Amino acid sequence: MIEALCGSLRAGSMNRALLSEVSRIVPSTACRFGHVSIAELPLYDADLDTPDADALPQSVQEFRARIGAADGLLMAVAEYNRGPSGVLKNAIDWASRPVGRSALADKPIALVGVSMGPAGTGRAQLQLRQNLLSTASRVVEAPVVTLGFGAKLFDARGRLVDAEARESISRLVQALLRLIDSTNAAKGGAAPDPAPPAAASDAAG
Numbered sequence: 073m074i075e076a077l078c079g080s081l082r083a084g085s086m087n088r089a090l091l092s093e094v095s096r097i098v099p100s101t102a103c104r105f106g107h108v109s110i111a112e113l114p115l116y117d118a119d120l121d122t123p124d125a126d127a128l129p130q131s132v133q134e135f136r137a138r139i140g141a142a143d144g145l146l147m148a149v150a151e152y153n154r155g156p157s158g159v160l161k162n163a164i165d166w167a168s169r170p171v172g173r174s175a176l177a178d179k180p181i182a183l184v185g186v187s188m189g190p191a192g193t194g195r196a197q198l199q200l201r202q203n204l205l206s207t208a209s210r211v212v213e214a215p216v217v218t219l220g221f222g223a224k225l226f227d228a229r230g231r232l233v234d235a236e237a238r239e240s241i242s243r244l245v246q247a248l249l250r251l252i253d254s255t256n257a258a259k260g261g262a263a264p265d266p267a268p269p270a271a272a273s274d275a276a277g
């Protein structure tokens with residue numbers, strides 16, 4: 073299972089629309105996608121943090137469990153003021169706790185992002201890569217998928233219609249699947265589960 077995290081909370085988010093499109097771009101025989109919400113997480117507060125993971129806030133426990141069980145993560149990085157959104161950074165901070173029990177250690181992660189302007193979230197993704205060095209996650213190095221002028225990439229129904237963007241996302245997910253395979257091989261584990269024929273992914277979060 074690959075869990076998708078959307079760095080934007082707004083209902084009309086282009087990043088969420090992009091993540092919804094991924095399971096249509098990548099064949100369901102290749103992997104299954106879930107959508108884990110970060111909206112319910114409290115703001116990180118060290119007073120809520122505890123060495124006992126079972127005593128963390130309930131929403132944090134549930135989030136950490138989903139992240140921990142995932143074969144890999146696909147993060148859609150909304151760019152605010154040339155950095156990743158606060159809500160996404162907050163989610164990463166919670167996932168990394170409690171100390172020594174990070175759900176992100178060795179986790180294969182791919183970054184993607186779409187923004188209104190020309191930058192296409194490249195600066196935010198770069199900052200996030202730096203943050204993820206601290207969590208010892210395995211981040212896909214290439215391709216780097218930064219999608220600028222996002223309004224032109226979607227149709228009125230929010231479907232990603234830009235062929236180049238769809239191809240870039242396909243190549244990114246293939247790279248993530250290879251990284252998951254090599255990570256599992258290093259651990260002596262199995263390849264990620266392909267979707268069972270009638271399985272539906274979770275509702276977009």
Ligand SMILES: Cc1cc2nc3c(=O)[nH]c(=O)nc-3n(C[C@H](O)[C@H](O)[C@H](O)COP(=O)(O)O)c2cc1C
Binds near residue numbers: 155
């Ligand atoms: C506070 C704030 C700061 C922003 N800063 C940037 C920025 O630095 N670079 C950029 O390309 N877009 C920036 N934007 C525009 C976002 O890319 C745009 O709102 C985008 O639609 C957010 O992603 P979403 O559609 O998934 O919500 C900013 C938006 C907000 C609200």
